[in-house]
Amino acid sequence: MKQLEKTHDPGVERQIYQRWQDQNYFHAKVDKARKPYTIMMPPPNITGVLHVGHALNNIIQDILIRFKRMQGFNVLWLPGTDHASISTEAKIVAKMAVEGVTKADIGREGFLERAWAWRDEFGGTIVEQLRLLGLSCDWRRERFTLDEGLSNAVLETFIRYYNKGLIYRGEKLINWCPHCKTTISDAEVEHEDKDGYMYYFKYPIESGGFIEFATTRPETMLGDTAIAVHPEDERYTHLVGQMAKIPVVDRQIPIIADIYVEKDFGTGVVKITPAHDPNDYEVGERHNLAKINIMADDGTINANGGKYAGLTREECRERIIEDFKTLGLFVKTQNIRHAVGAHDRCHTVMEPLIKLQWFVTMKDLARPALDAYINGKVRFTPARMGKVYAHWLENIRDWCISRQLWWGHRIPAYYCQECGHINVAITKPGQCSKCGCADLRQDEDVLDTWFSSALWPFSTLGWPEKTEELEYFYPTNTLVTASEIIFFWVVRMVFSGIELMGEAPFSDVIINGTVRDDLGRKMEKSLGNGVDPIKVIEQYGADALRLMMITGNALDSDTRFIWPRLEVARNFLNKIWNAARFVMMHMDVDVPTLDITPQKLTVADKWILSLLAKTCANVTERIEAFDLVMAAQITYDFLWDYFCDWYIEMVKPRLYNKEHDKDNDTRMSALWTLNTVLTAGLKLLHPFVPFITEEIYTTLHENEETIMFAPWPTFDYRFEEEEQLAARFIEAVKGIRNSRLQNGIAPSQKLNVALAADKTLSDFFAEQNKSFNMMAGVGTFSIVDASDAQPDISAKDTATTVVISGGVLHISLDAVDVEKEKKRLEKEKSKITNEIERCRSRLSNEGFISKAPENLIADERAKLAKYEEMLVKVNEQSARL
């Protein structure tokens, strides 16, 4: 039989991956005879390389997809990348700036050329990163949000929405990023608490006197078109209807009453700037106020700002304060801490502006998406994330989808230069559908990236064509993503899927936590604390990285990336490697052809098989509940603690004994059991650590090409009695080891042990005689009659006992220290007495007896009996000393 190398080399991972791909194992074909299982891979954006946080997200998906594949599902996991218009365009512009080139210099065509080059570079790097992680996604179906098919889907969607009245063009207050010079959606605005100032000013009133108000943004007064007070604010009611003057621009504005104003805040007076504040916009609508836009696209003051035109927001603010001071209309400054909206990509303070933009009407789209959640068609893990999703949908506002950028899907709207009619079509129409004029000009803007991402579940499968892939794989099953993506992507995929496909695009959404650095900080490019998975893989291998990411932390909470934990994972892989090596080096027969009936199995064999069966069932259950952490933990514990530390040690004597090779049944059954457990263990591990399991599995089973399609293990072994017996064996070995250390007996010192127990237990220990001696360091082992309370060990000077459930081990040797032993027994006695006391008090508690469940009470009684028995034995023991 082929043997494994002495040490495991993670360097072979690349070759294994290459082989998988050459064999086309990842490719999913439509096969109506089999059940599909599909995972939606969130396409990473191409702004840069991935960090280990992305790795975690993909590892989770790969574990699920490998698990389902082994369960016999026809799995599809479609990879791809996302063009991320704002971020990518910003990066390219920044790169161009270094060369001294601007967008205007090279024009739209030239810019897009550069953008595609960027995509090829980073898209390639990302794909390479994903491969090194061992992800089994279908590279043949790899997609990019800007490739032809997906672009068609985007245009088709735009047109359908437009024709249905779900998309409109309108002049509304939008979020403007002065740095990126584009609109952004509400979801892209993040609120940060910042220290700032509240400025108090006075405007003169036409009838004389002044009205005092507060603002955090004095520069916006250039666009003020009213001053508002609360209708019931007695301080000001007499002023309502009068005119106030904005001194610096010499404009008269009315004093109005609106319930939006809070009497108790500030001076109870609010300046109203409809063009630059969402609240003021509403007030302006109610009172028919003019909207004066004072801001240019780069955030400087425009011509409406009169003498302040051309200044930046900050400069203008300073100048206005100065001017008010000069006029004697400045009152005071107050330190405050308040929330400011900033662009989530560049952190520039966002500016609300009124602009003509394209919007998606959300009201009718949101409802079914919310219903899908309420009806349980879309479930969240952890469940609480569903509330986040629902809350967003309940409060959703229209979605601004136009972006003043070039990198993206250009809006398929063609404006007639003659009559102004908007022609919406996939390709440029020859003439205006209204007036027949041929002079049409396409909208310059592109669509929000998420508009295309929202279609991903079906656009990647060929929609709007009715492909068989779409028919077979849609709707998909599972989406694994980060919580901050719920608004951007999850919500939008659901309503798009329902609107265009008639069905939600997936049924389970799993939210994984954020991976932080070892200090608990978010991994951010600006901090430079992101960990590149490739660095980790070079050092420890992808398997170690994968195992490390999945263990030791709840996946739905934030986790820290702690390097030493990689060693824990690597050590486990090494352990499995060596265990496999051990098994294989004894396999000198063709194990699968062995005829092993249950009668030929020993107690130890049945014990480990019984545990194996339970482990398989537990692991399956856990993965199906998306609890990958526990699934990995259970497998880890079973293989290391039970299989390696106990079972392998227990069977060693049987393996070493080759005397009667042909009819040495216990040796054959040991080999058979080792093979069975190891094979199943590898399968359980495969979703987590695909490479090492592939390597061991294909070495162990020379006829098998791969473990990837090996059937997921399930067993119906149930050997309760054997489990009990083995538990006592463990108890005995541990007891003796413990006693040895406590008594200061050297490990090399062999012990004489006599077991007094019932027949079943005695028989088992007889069967395990050799391994017991080996593991506990026993020289001579004998079995004495259980009824013989004081076996004849008087030949020895001193003796001690180890009590196990159902039996006693009498240990003797020449060198036990009598005083020490007395002390130990005293300690033991007080411990037992305490336990007995506790059991008795509990059993005499009426509340417990009347209300506690039956089995608990029975347990308590059994414990009491056991401890009482132990006490007797200990007393006998000390009497003998």
Added chain:
RNA sequence: GGGAGCAUAGCUCAGUUGGGAGAGCGCAUGCCUUACAAGCAUGAUGUCACAGGUUCGAGCCCUGUUGUUCCCACCA
């Protein structure tokens, strides 16, 4: 302002329906035992944040407090 999570060993974290507190790392001690020193064995360490409550019984359920993290949000 609204909502959610977290607080358990020196560190990083598990603990599914309430029924005697766990793992890994680290630490201590002893072992190169013919798969593995990246290993084996044994051990020590906890007012389960604090204060109440429900219960025969609370790390777990309820109320409040403190600390901490995150999400949402248009108080000028």
